[in-house]
Amino acid sequence: MFIIGLGTAVPPQRYTQRYSWDALQNWPQFPQFKPRSRAILKKVLCGDNGIDARHLALDPLTEVFDQTPDALQARFAKHAPALATQAAKRALENADCSAKEIDAVLISTCTGYLCPGLTSYVSEQLGLRENIFALDLVGQGCGAALPNLRTAESILAAGRAKKVLSICVEVCSAAFYLDDDAGVLISACLFADGAGAAVLSSELTQKNKRRVEWKFTDSRLVTAERDTLRFGHKNGMLRNILSPQVPQVAGKIAAKLFSDSLAAAKIKREQITGWIWHTGGRDVISSLCENLKLSEADVRHSSAVLREFGNISSPTVYFVLRAALNDSVPDGLWWMSAFGAGFSCHGAILEVSSA
Numbered sequence: 001m002f003i004i005g006l007g008t009a010v011p012p013q014r015y016t017q018r019y020s021w022d023a024l025q026n027w028p029q030f031p032q033f034k035p036r037s038r039a040i041l042k043k044v045l046c047g048d049n050g051i052d053a054r055h056l057a058l059d060p061l062t063e064v065f066d067q068t069p070d071a072l073q074a075r076f077a078k079h080a081p082a083l084a085t086q087a088a089k090r091a092l093e094n095a096d097c098s099a100k101e102i103d104a105v106l107i108s109t110c111t112g113y114l115c116p117g118l119t120s121y122v123s124e125q126l127g128l129r130e131n132i133f134a135l136d137l138v139g140q141g142c143g144a145a146l147p148n149l150r151t152a153e154s155i156l157a158a159g160r161a162k163k164v165l166s167i168c169v170e171v172c173s174a175a176f177y178l179d180d181d182a183g184v185l186i187s188a189c190l191f192a193d194g195a196g197a198a199v200l201s202s203e204l205t206q207k208n209k210r211r212v213e214w215k216f217t218d219s220r221l222v223t224a225e226r227d228t229l230r231f232g233h234k235n236g237m238l239r240n241i242l243s244p245q246v247p248q249v250a251g252k253i254a255a256k257l258f259s260d261s262l263a264a265a266k267i268k269r270e271q272i273t274g275w276i277w278h279t280g281g282r283d284v285i286s287s288l289c290e291n292l293k294l295s296e297a298d299v300r301h302s303s304a305v306l307r308e309f310g311n312i313s314s315p316t317v318y319f320v321l322r323a324a325l326n327d328s329v330p331d332g333l334w335w336m337s338a339f340g341a342g343f344s345c346h347g348a349i350l351e352v353s354s355a
Contacts, residue, residue: 001322003200006094006197006325007092008319008322010193010319011057011058011079013057013194017254019061020061021042023064033180037179044186048283051310051311054193054310055309057075057193063173064176073113073174086171087194088165090197091197091198092126094219095199097199099127100128101162102128102132102199103132103133103160103163105133107135107136108140109138110170113231117136118167135151141229141314141341142311143339143344144338145168145314145338146336147167148348150160150217152166153214164201168315170193170195173193177238183241190310192279192311196312196318201249210355211351211355212325213350215265215349215350216267217348222253222344223343225343228243228249229242247286250288250345251287252279255288255332269270273332274335274350276317279311279312281306281311301320322326331352332351333350333351
């Protein structure tokens with residue numbers, strides 16, 4: 001399988017962390033938070049947490065304080081199809097591929113629910129064929145991109161399609177919920193909105209650009225850590241459950257998956273020339289560096305995406321891969337990994353070569 005096109009999209013509204021803190025302080029309900037909660041919000045939004053600003057489907061930002069189930073669902077229904085379509089159009093353009101050439105479309109999300117799913121709306125807006133194979137994937141959290149791509153690989157390998165469109169889209173602002181729970185507060189300060197898309201092909205059809213071939217993939221599902229990171233519900237609204245142990249858990253599981261994958265693929269660590277990581281957050285990146293003996297240079301693209309966009313959840317690795325391909329990362333074998341709810345961790349070895 002070859003990745004022949006990439007596209008990303010974010011809402012036009014960009015809010016700095018400091019601006020978000022100022023808006024919070026002007027919210028009439030803010031004094032009702034416990035002192036500890038107010039301290040957490042100030043520390044995350046005003047401190048050095050690796051994020052400068054985030055793009056959110058909120059205009060104005062004060063829409064975030066409308067926390068009714070109907071308002072949140074309406075936000076997802078309005079913005080998720082639009083962001084997914086925008087990212088997909090850019091991926092198709094990048095691949096020099098028309099919508100009619102796509103045989104299957106796979107869309108992953110965890111921040112909202114539609115029935116029929118997002119594939120119905122995105123297929124219509126893109127002008128995909130009526131006989132398109134459309135599959136909606138839910139419940140995989142921040143790690144969803146790699147299972148999505150792995151499913152596309154299976155469809156291509158089975159000869160059921162020649163080109164597949166892979167999309168991840170998250171409207172995290174449709175799942176923000178503010179109360180005195182530390183995990184909920186921290187999530188509201190870290191997560192952002194966006195979409196990523198890739199055009200995948202069983203054949204290499206492009207010239208004059210870097211070639212990206214999907215060579216190997218593996219996953220780990222550690223159910224004992226399920227409650228470390230997941231969604232719950234309260235008063236009819238999604239509620240992110242985020243424990244303080246997430247960075248340590250992510251670092252250890254990601255390191256084990258990486259070492260196991262190298263052994264299974266019969267590849268030596270020194271053959272890895274590029275690193276594509278889901279960002280998670282500053283502490284998650286630090287844990288990855290510690291557990292996998294990575295340098296700041298190794299994680300620079302993930303850190304840059306986190307700084308500019310925040311944690312975009314499942315679309316993140318599309319952003320990081322695009323940044324690495326546009327930079328001077330050497331050709332060779334690259335490791336791409338994403339992790340999230342479950343606790344799940346996924347990895348893939350990509351072979352990248354110049355045109």
